[in-house]
Amino acid sequence: MSAPAGTVHGPAADPGGGPEARPRDAQLDLAIRSSKGGLWDLQLDPEKSLLLPDHCDISDSLKELIGYRPDEFPDSLQAFRERVLPEDRHLMDQAVAEHLAGRDDHHDMEYRLRHRDGSVRWFRSCGQVLRDELDRPVRWIGIEWDVTERCLREEALRRSEKKFSALFALSPEPIALLSFPEGRFLEVNRAFLRQLGRSSEEVVGRRDLDLGLWRDRRARRELMRRLIRDGRCEDLLCWVRCRHGEMRAIEITAGRLLLDGADCLLVAGRDVTSELAAEEQLLSKAYYDPLTGLPNRTMAEERLGRTVESPPREGRRTAVLFIDLDRLKAINDSLGHRAGDEVLVATARRLRDSLRPKDFLARFGGDELVAVLEVHDEEEAVRIGQRLLEGLWRPLDVAGTTVYPTVSIGIAVSDDNTRQPWDLVRFADVAMYRAKRSAGNALQLFDGDVTQQEVPDLTAEGDLHLSIERDELKVVYQPIVRLDDLSVWGAEALLRWYHPVRGSVPPAEFIPVAEATGLILPIGRWVLEQACGQAAAWLRDGVVDHDFVLNVNVSARQLQGVGFAEQVAAVLRDSGLPAANLQLELTERVALQAPAGVQALKALGVGLAIDDFGEGYASLSYLRKLTADCLKVDRGFTHDLAFNPVDRSLVRTVIYLADSLDLHLVAEGVETPEQLRCLRQMGCRLGQGFLFAEPLTAVQLAEATRGRRSAQPAPSVPRLSATLLSSSSAENGLERNGGSPPRAPRVARMSSR
16 A cells, blocks of 8 residues: 655654643644645554555545545545546655665655546645654654645746747847846847857857947946836847947847846847838938938928027027029920939039038929028128029030029028028028029029019919919828828828919918908818819729728818808719718817807718817817817927927827727828837827828829739838839929928919018
């Protein structure tokens, strides 16, 4: 007969116990019960030391541990042994053999036992054999504890460690375990060695500083600072030097942990070198003119914006030179557009060479350039302008023809009353217009009187009245994309006016005229008809998905007009566009001024978007009254999102608000990868802006959408931007609605004064 688990021999003791033994046994049983254990006691016959009796005193607490009441389980050694799993009984038998052979009187072991409810439990058994004065075994006492929870925890820990070891070794990303704060490598995976081009022998046991990995130790100090303060560091960008001197951009995530009582550091790195290169290329497209290589208008706007935040040094003033190429259209018409491009590039290069290194020169668009200078006074600005004119007056061989490129330059210099940098651009543009009127190849200093003398009146109601009849108005579409995969979710319809004489007239100039004269009503209906008809055609042709959303702006005059909801219903009916595919954009103020009109539109089933959300005075109560479907975050909050923690907090709050109210949310003015990255991290799902596409014609948007569908899915920003911007309407002079407002042709700008 086998003994309970872990049965072994122990030191000599009185076999009979005596009258005082039982009270002590009861006390022992009570103590064992309090420790959540159980006791068994096996009386041995010293004359038959090689035999084990079947009867064994099993405590009530031990019976309860295996699921029985005291009267339900026999005091039987065999019965207890049968509860032990067959694959673990050999452990008990081995302990019995050790005891019978006299090799060991103690046992301490663990085994598995079948509980009454059928579950398997882990037990720990500790016991001792007692002997008489003749060194014969007379009694065997054991204590059992249920250690299932501990064993399960240890098993889970072992599995976790095994998984961790496998992930550590097999991860495609570099991972290293280091001592902290010394920075000595304790273990590295293959990806880490492959990234550095080193062997394990070269790395393990050495400090990171000894290996010369850091291009800039300031990144390491920042890493240590965060680890000491927070215990972890996420997404720290640093440059790491590989074996042969190659520099790689690595995004580090690290955390401190205790291993066997030692303070350690687990570091994982993600190689983002290619991503940074792609972003740099995208930024180059976003901020530099591809033809001349000069900064583009977007960068010029930012440069001018900084002049307000950081005015020139004391005793210095800001000067803006507005430069327009003379006779470029004649060159294009006579020699071809390629020849015109050559003239433009050569002119830009000569201008750049004539300026000082600290001066800023940008291409504003078309044949217009802008220089931003820091000068002492107007005389210095004029001298620089004259130097530019003189530097250009050299022959240039283009397409076998010698041409002499010339420019007209307008100059405006800041004074104590200048508050907005765009005033300088406006004044310089007005001065340039007079210089060009004087036959070109001249410069003009803004004198304050030019505005009234030289700016034609574009606010004339007659021109706008005839714009529809003359087919001068056009509708373009700026895509609204899903930020996770950059697929097209919808588009905003935007109005453009192309005047036959004055060129492209910015909406900021003619929309107020239309509002003031009431022309916004027929123009607004025309836009709605054009946009809805186009969206319906896209849906029928399968150009866009069935859930495509067309956004159309609505003015206060339209919403407050009689029968506007009926007008929208008629347009939807005539165009065949489902109401669910139309979303009307209203500002907070406009929507609140006409709640009845809003409700009438909602009854049609069209969506309602609150434009420039956050710019006005929207609140939860207003949103409840408006029953909006979509919020469009004002681009003012998006502009500094990557650098302004206040803007980040506000945008994050609006995103949470929209999610809580089950509203769509569109971030406007997304222009940089940093803004996109922040919006993605905050959970924003939709975006609109230059980073994805400028406003497109209907044909261009269809081509871009088809190109997107035919290409392999790719969530990277550069690939999507290349798809959409390849058919960009920039060549047609369309306003960049998703970014900062564009500068319109000079005649159009003058009318606003």
